[in-house]
Amino acid sequence: MNRVPSSLGILPGLTLLTAALLALGGCSRGKESASLIPAAAAQTRSASPVAVARGKIDVEGGLLELAPATSGVVQQLLVKEGQQVQKGQVVLRLADEAAKADLAVADSESQLAQTKLKTRQARLPALKSTLARWQAAAKEGAADLQNVDEAAQALRDAQAEAEIAAAEAQVAKHRFEQLRALQQRHELRAPEAATVVRISAHAGSAVQSGGNVMVLLPKRPLIVRAEVNESFVPAIREGMKATVLADGDGTAGKPEFPTATVQRISPIYGTARLQDDTQRGPVRVVESVLVFDQPPANAKVGQNVRVSFHE
Template sequence: MNFLPTRGSALLAIALTAVVIAGCGPSQKAASVPPSATGQAKSNAAVAIARGKIEVEGGLLDISPETGGVVGQLLIKEGQTVEKGQVLLRLKDDAARADLAVAESEWQLAQTRQKSRAARLPSLKQALNRWQAAAKQGAADLQSVDEAARTLQEAQAELDIATAEVAVSQRKVEQLRALQKRHELRTPEAATVVRVTTHVGSTLQPGVSVMNLLPNRPFIVRAEVNESFVSAIKEGMHASVVADGDGSNLQFPKATVQRISPIYGAARLQDDTQKGPVRIIECVLVFDQPPANAKVGQNVRVSFHE
């Protein structure tokens, strides 16, 4: 016998079907998302973005001679690595070398004269002692004793003069050696030669830069933070750094805010110069790891994170 469904049983079936569908709906998916995901996304969000430039700590080294002259030797080339104290170039110093050679000869002569004067003293002292002993025994007169004493005093005076001449000659040699060193241009620290603007035979002026060196120091980022976001930037804050303007989106190691300038300044890296001056605060960041693919002067974008 076939039974037809009643109206009540049909309504009950519809209600049960609705409950099953609701259990598989969006509310179940939302419950499966970890509660920390929202907080993590918030913490990774950038609180400010700024333009910056990669620099070397302390800047490039501008090398200039202490004295003017003609370049006699150029001992380095662009791209070469140099160590602290290494000679970069030498100026022609023929006259200074000649003066130094003469001074060194005079110093040696003064030392020889001093040794000769000093060698006489022991025998003269012995002679005076003998005359004094003989005079006590009545075998010599006082005049001979006085002559021996006078001879010893004169020899001592000559030795004192010779000693002073040695000191003067030594100071002269040291002075000329220091002057000769001024004809040599040395690197103050380990670095890489970036640019050389002179050549053998060219005349240099004192204090005028003739080459630029990239010192072996850590790289930093000097970022310009718009005044609207200054309050969001703190020392110790982490940041991500990406190349700007070359289309490569090159990623650099993470960086940390080291210091924030206490004064406002004008932006130098703004996109549109037609907008007029933009006030910024300069922020210096240090890389957490050395950026092997970074170049000094490279423009970057800095995203600051809480």
Template sequence: MTSLQRMAGALLCAGGVLTLAGCDAGAARGAGRSEVQAGAAEPSGSRERAPVAIARGRVDVDGGLLRLSLGATGIAQAVPVREGQRVTKGQVILQLDDRAARAELRTSQAQLQAARARMQASQGRLEPLRVMADRLRQAAQAGAGQEHLADEALQRLEQARADVAVASAEVQVAQGLHDQARARLAQLTLRAPEEGALIQLDAHAGVTVQPDRPVAVLLPHRRLIVRAEVNETFVGTLRPGMRAIVQTDGEATARELPAARLARLSQVFATSRLQEDNQRGPVRAVDCILEFETEPQARVGQIVRVSIYE
């Protein structure tokens, strides 16, 4: 082999080494970029610390649903609303037959007016009798009148004062009866205690309504909260103000609701209604209330899963 051939072979070998080195450097740079991109794509939630407690709960309205009932028995005369309708405070939901109650109210009003008239008449007789009694007493003291006439005038004045006291008492009694009749009339009308939506209405015209039996359920227009049940083993780690992640439970795809904060914890233990250990039986839990930072798109009664963090 000539020296020229040996030199050409050496140059070829050197070129191959440089090519391999360039490929290795390029691969290393590509791997580095891939690692950076993978790190940037990693969700922030995976770097969160583990929750101090996990609980199940239900979406509820602050203060709960309002179950409305009447305080009297009667026949429904009118139901001017329908189920699902939004109502304003004071709006009539159900009206019972009130003809007898209105007649009673008119009677009590007449009795009150008569009692007031008697009291005014009794008060009107007081002043003339007082003036007459004073004159006769002065005349008797001056020796210009008879003593027994002054005594009789004083007795008539005292009797008139007693009549005024009786008339005043009669007015008070009549006023009380009138107030009672007005209250009984008001019991025959069911009104919305506040703004909200009627989610249930169990009455229609012509049916007999019993007292203290709910005939309507009102979803008040208030903020939504979460009532969660925290297992007794986690209670010691919780305090108001902790943040929480709330996710729907039971849907085909879990959906995260707005961030929430732990507002308060119950002071007593209760048997869990959402959790059950088949091995040990009923689970003791403490109810807690979580408040959303923004209004969620959720329905009252929806089951959720709550993760509470420091």
């Protein structure tokens, strides 16, 4: 009978000890949880963008619009849309029959002038030798001075004719080169390696001088032109990293393109072309140009994107 009260007296002590241990454990976990909250918040803040902007994918320098240097009728269209072209490759040729005929005449005149010049120059060595013989004979008393004078005059006349022939050959050469340059104006060449993206002419169509007939996409790195709202301008700087997403693709948080780096920031404000508030009127923006850290696989020039700038 005396043992029962003894064991019952121990239970309250054990209960108090257990409660105390649980209380200590709870306090410890609470402190650990509290210490994790600021770290998570800091990580979230570092991952949050400091600025966002709408942008458009472009190529440095823009697309190439080709126009003929002279008016005429398209004789040959030597490329098609989607074709790769190399620098200097002829992509279009205008009808140039008259230019070809003039060039052929100029070529014949140039060759004739060169032949005449060679003939005149070929006479000079013999005339110089004749003059030298007469001069030697005159010193020996075997010839009179009249023969020497006649030989000297013949040499002077031949030299004058050779100089005139040389001038005529030079004029003919320049005329040929001029006409050849004019004929080349009937050819349209690719200024650099590129892809043909649009052709607005066909064989037989009339084109005007300076009129755009072809658009090329040059083989240069793609860039992003982002319109940064004036409220975000102080938060961006050159060298800042950014993520680029296709505008409205629904892939929030998942970059579609490689990361990009801010290359330059325009020193002037302009009016937004990609973002406009109809209630507040035109939006003032500063253009920021970004370069991709790696060549994007699926990007296309003219594609609208959203840019998030990060510290």
